[in-house]
Amino acid sequence: MSTFSETQNTQKPLFIAFPIVVWLAFMVFAVIQLYNYQTFGTPLGDEGEEMPLGVFIGIMILMTLTFGFLEFLVLRLELKVTVSSAGIYFEMPPMKKPVLFKPGEIEYAFVRKYYPIKEYGGWGYKGWFRRNRAYNVSGRWGIQIILKNNRKILLGIKEKEKAIIALEQIGFNKKP
Structure with a gap:
């Protein structure tokens, strides 16, 4: 009996660079504002509502x-x-603790193609307060699990062929 195991992470250049670029843009704006305040006496904040320097620096620190x-x-x-x-085990640290769905709890489990933005609004931990949840990091393939209590969980994967083989070996990979 073979098992399927996969780990996906977000350590991709875009996920690393984008927040840094946004932070740098914010810091450049803040430094320009401070320079104008110190050099020309331009008020911090909206016209007529000057922000104290301590509040401005506090906001910069909080944003950082x-x-x-x-x-x-x-x-x-x-x-x-x-x-x-x-069964089917998954975890998504630091947001989701380990979960094991035993074969007796699962009605259906199958591999399917999905559209993360269209169906779930993007990647990550989606559907916090709904019965239809998705846990995905990247890609368009997932293991759709339908439990006997009608809860639906989608787990994002990349290696669909290996997942199909593993699901078939435990008696699943059948659509409802």
């Missing part, structure tokens, strides 16, 4: 910490999917 935290989350985010005789 926020961007740093988001970058940390993006770099740590990964999806681990395993299909074995024990």
